[in-house]
Amino acid sequence: MRFDLSRWTAVQPGSDAETYLPAAPETVLWGRLPCADDEPVLTVAPGAVVTVDTLSHEGLLPDQGQDPVAFFAREGVPPQLVLEDAVRIAAERVHDEADGPHVVTGPIAVRGARPGDLLRIDVLELEPRVPYGVVSNRHGRGALPGEYPEGPGAVSVFAAVEERDGGLVGLLPRRAGSDAVARFPLAPFLGIMGVAAAGSSRPHSVPPGSFGGNIDVKLLVAGTALLLPVQVDDALAYVGDPHFAQGDGEVALTAMEASLRATLRFSVVPGSEAIEQYGVVAGPLVVTPEYLVPTGLSEDLDEAVQHAVRAAIELLHARFGMDRANALAYLSAATDFDISQVVDLVKGVHAKIRIADFDA
Numbered sequence: 001m002r003f004d005l006s007r008w009t010a011v012q013p014g015s016d017a018e019t020y021l022p023a024a025p026e027t028v029l030w031g032r033l034p035c036a037d038d039e040p041v042l043t044v045a046p047g048a049v050v051t052v053d054t055l056s057h058e059g060l061l062p063d064q065g066q067d068p069v070a071f072f073a074r075e076g077v078p079p080q081l082v083l084e085d086a087v088r089i090a091a092e093r094v095h096d097e098a099d100g101p102h103v104v105t106g107p108i109a110v111r112g113a114r115p116g117d118l119l120r121i122d123v124l125e126l127e128p129r130v131p132y133g134v135v136s137n138r139h140g141r142g143a144l145p146g147e148y149p150e151g152p153g154a155v156s157v158f159a160a161v162e163e164r165d166g167g168l169v170g171l172l173p174r175r176a177g178s179d180a181v182a183r184f185p186l187a188p189f190l191g192i193m194g195v196a197a198a199g200s201s202r203p204h205s206v207p208p209g210s211f212g213g214n215i216d217v218k219l220l221v222a223g224t225a226l227l228l229p230v231q232v233d234d235a236l237a238y239v240g241d242p243h244f245a246q247g248d249g250e251v252a253l254t255a256m257e258a259s260l261r262a263t264l265r266f267s268v269v270p271g272s273e274a275i276e277q278y279g280v281v282a283g284p285l286v287v288t289p290e291y292l293v294p295t296g297l298s299e300d301l302d303e304a305v306q307h308a309v310r311a312a313i314e315l316l317h318a319r320f321g322m323d324r325a326n327a328l329a330y331l332s333a334a335t336d337f338d339i340s341q342v343v344d345l346v347k348g349v350h351a352k353i354r355i356a357d358f359d360a
Helices: 067-071 084-092 270-278 303-320 326-333
Strands: 027-031 042-043 050-055 103-112 118-128 131-137 155-164 167-173 181-185 188-193 212-214 223-228 236-245 260-269 285-287 291-298 336-341 347-354
Touching: 042 050, 050 103, 103 260, 118 188, 118 236, 118 270, 131 212, 131 236, 131 336, 188 223, 236 260, 260 270, 270 303, 291 303, 303 326, 303 336, 303 347, 326 347
Parallel strands: 042 103
Antiparallel strands: 027 103, 050 260, 103 236, 118 223, 118 260, 131 155, 155 167, 167 181, 188 212, 188 236, 223 285, 285 291, 291 347, 336 347
16 A cells, blocks of 8 residues: 655754754664774763664665665655665665664763763653654564565565554554555654673674663653663763564564654763662663663573563662562562563563552
């Protein structure tokens, strides 16, 4: 089917924000994440608010022709709704098939951040840059490798955006070529948020780690924050893998991948304060108005659950003074452990600890 996109305009590069970081060949990595040896593309003071353009990799990849104008034209997208920075990066950068697919903007140096501190990234605003996205299943990956894709090639399903009842929803065809659609609410977030890894080797962009990266925690919508243990001086933060919507698990392989303009605040939580508030934070920690959300990561899903439980016990002990046995009992009675994703080589689990349970 062809969706009507005529009323939409794209959010092209350029912004009047006080501090703005575009996605350009000189400000992004493609398929790798920053390490200690990388030079920052922007340096800010703690507390700075930065508007960052992020790009979806869909339509840019070599197996899609590395020509986003041609790729999206097949779905009825006019050239003016294809992002100029996507076109430029696809034309000027070479993608190594051994690397991940993700386009990552950064790194951003946050002055004074040191190992032992936490970097806090507050998500202030996430603005869709285009009125469409793509959900892909490729490379024999996803939750059902060997079963899907059903044929030899990648499957990339185009989805459009529609305004409904004051919000945005996604429209995804029920069958190839069908006018019947499934409608689902959009909840934009950044799948990749991280700090540079220690050492001189850039990590692959697919598996997440203690530095964050491709954690794919869909709770990280506007109004939430991510805390990460700093690995190198000045943190060297980065973001990417923008999503319009994702179900926990991300079972096809990708979410509804689509480009976002993100407005973020970068702050430093000193080590002593971090220990008092959160305990020893060994990996990504999400904070929402409702929940504290420790995470667990491992190639083995059972081990990822165990890591998440240990992180949750440590958090409850440090922040609320619970002894560890009672913390485990509370988690069993009152906390959901959700699967963030099962498709990024290293699987993710996150625990949703209700803050209101401890208000008294």
